[in-house]
Amino acid sequence: MRLRTPREKRILYIKTAVRWFLYYLLIFFSFIFMTSGTWMKPILLVPIPLFISVNNNQYASVFTGAICGFLIDISCGKLFGYNAVLLSFFCIATSLAFELYLKNKFVNCMIIAAVVSFIQCWLDYKFYFQMWKYDDVERIFWKVSMKVWMYTVISSLFIFLIIKLINRFLMPRAHLTIEEAIVNRNQQQ
Amino acid sequence: MREFIKSTRFKILLAFLAFLVGIMIYAVTKGGYSLTGVSFINTLSKPFRKASNSISMSFEKKLDKMKNADEYYDENQRLKAQLGEMNKKLTDYESIKAERDELRKFVSIKEEHEDYILSVPCDVMGFVTNDPFRSFTIDKGRADGIEPNCPVVTAEGLVGITLEVSEHVTTVRTILSPDLSIAAVCSSSNADSGIIEGGVIAAESARTRLIHVSPKHKLKEGDLMITSGSSGVFPKDYPIGTIKSIGYDSNGLSVTAVIEPCCDITRLTSVIVITDFSGKREDD
Numbered sequence: 001m002r003l004r005t006p007r008e009k010r011i012l013y014i015k016t017a018v019r020w021f022l023y024y025l026l027i028f029f030s031f032i033f034m035t036s037g038t039w040m041k042p043i044l045l046v047p048i049p050l051f052i053s054v055n056n057n058q059y060a061s062v063f064t065g066a067i068c069g070f071l072i073d074i075s076c077g078k079l080f081g082y083n084a085v086l087l088s089f090f091c092i093a094t095s096l097a098f099e100l101y102l103k104n105k106f107v108n109c110m111i112i113a114a115v116v117s118f119i120q121c122w123l124d125y126k127f128y129f130q131m132w133k134y135d136d137v138e139r140i141f142w143k144v145s146m147k148v149w150m151y152t153v154i155s156s157l158f159i160f161l162i163i164k165l166i167n168r169f170l171m172p173r174a175h176l177t178i179e180e181a182i183v184n185r186n187q188q189q
Numbered sequence: 190m191r192e193f194i195k196s197t198r199f200k201i202l203l204a205f206l207a208f209l210v211g212i213m214i215y216a217v218t219k220g221g222y223s224l225t226g227v228s229f230i231n232t233l234s235k236p237f238r239k240a241s242n243s244i245s246m247s248f249e250k251k252l253d254k255m256k257n258a259d260e261y262y263d264e265n266q267r268l269k270a271q272l273g274e275m276n277k278k279l280t281d282y283e284s285i286k287a288e289r290d291e292l293r294k295f296v297s298i299k300e301e302h303e304d305y306i307l308s309v310p311c312d313v314m315g316f317v318t319n320d321p322f323r324s325f326t327i328d329k330g331r332a333d334g335i336e337p338n339c340p341v342v343t344a345e346g347l348v349g350i351t352l353e354v355s356e357h358v359t360t361v362r363t364i365l366s367p368d369l370s371i372a373a374v375c376s377s378s379n380a381d382s383g384i385i386e387g388g389v390i391a392a393e394s395a396r397t398r399l400i401h402v403s404p405k406h407k408l409k410e411g412d413l414m415i416t417s418g419s420s421g422v423f424p425k426d427y428p429i430g431t432i433k434s435i436g437y438d439s440n441g442l443s444v445t446a447v448i449e450p451c452c453d454i455t456r457l458t459s460v461i462v463i464t465d466f467s468g469k470r471e472d473d
Contacts, residue, residue, distance in 0.1 A: 037245035077317040081213030
C-alpha cells in the first residue's frame, strides 16, 4: 500500500484503531453473551478470531486467537490456556492459508469456521467427557457437542457479516498511482 | 510455505504457542485457585455478566412461558388438586407444629448448626456455558473467605462444591456432576447408605444418582437422603435429595436410585457457602 500524504497516514491510523476497537468490542459482547442464561449457546468466540485472521497478519491473528481462547476457557470452565493454544494455532493456520492459498470468499470462511468449531467441540468432548468414561457419555456428544457446533456454524454467518461490515468501512485499501494501475492492467492483458 | 517455516516470524509464533502451553501447565498446578489474569477478567466483566444474565434470565422465562403453556396448564390443575389435599393435611400440621415448638425450646436450629461458618449469601451470576452438569458461577470469592472444596448449599439442601476460586468469582460444581461423589445415608433408617454421584442421563432432567447401595437395602421412594459426613468434605446430616425411583444398574449387580435434589439446581438464584464446620478435613 502506498501512502503519500500525512493526512492519508493519519486516516489510516485512526481507521485501524477504530477497527481493532470494534473487533474487541464484538469479542467482549460475545463473551458476555456466552456467560449469560441457562440455555445452550454457540461458541461465538471461535469464528470471531478466525474471521479476523482472514484479513490480518499472523502476529495479530495469534494474539486475538489467544485472547478469545482464554475467554472461552473462562466462560466454559475449561483449563485456563487450553482453548488459547487451540485457537492460536488455528488462527495462524487460517491467516497463512488465506495469505498463500485461499481467496477471501464467504464459502471459504464458512468452511474454515465449520471445520475449526467442529474440531474444538470434538476435542472438548474427548478431553472433558469421553476420556473420563462416564456412563452414556456418547449422549453428550450428540445432545451437547453437536448441538453447540450447529449453533456455532449458524451464528458464524452473522459474525461473518458483522466483521465484513467493519472491514468494508475501516480496512485500509491499496492505493495505486495511475502509472501502477496502467502497468497492472497491461500485465493482466 | 517453506520460506515461512524458515523465517523468524515462524520462530516467534512457535515461541508464543510454547508460552501458552506453559500458562496451561501452570494453571494445572494452581490447585483450584485462578490465575491472576482470570481473576482480573472475572472482576472486570462481573457487572456486565450480572446485568446480561438478569436480562437473559427474564427473556428465557418469558419464552419458557410461551413454549410450555400447555404443560403449565396441566401442572396448574394438578397443583390445585394437590392444594386441596394439602389443606387437609394442614390441620394435622398445626398440631405437629405446636408439638415441634415445644421441642424447639430445648434444641434450636442455631444450636444444631453452631459449628457452621457461613459465607454471606452469594448470587448466581450464570451457568457455565454448555455444561451438561449445570456448573455455575457465584459472585463471591477468595475475598469473602471462600476456598476450593467448600460445600455450597441452599436452605433446602446441598447444591455442590466450590471448584475454582477467583478473588470475587467462584465456580461451583453441582451434585449433578459425575465428578462429585458424596457419601449419603437415608434419614429415616440411618442404616442404608450409598454414594451420591451424578450421571449423564440423570443430569438431563436435573437429577442425580445414588449408587453402591447394599442389595439388602430398605430404601423406598420418597426417602430423604442426607450427607453422612464421613469424608470430611461435607457436614453431617445435610439434606441432599429424595428418592424418585429404585432399580439396578446396567450390569444388574448393584442397586441404584434416581435422586431428585432438594433444590431445583437449574433455577438457582442464590446460595450460601459453608466455609467451615466441625469435622472438616484439613488439606495439607
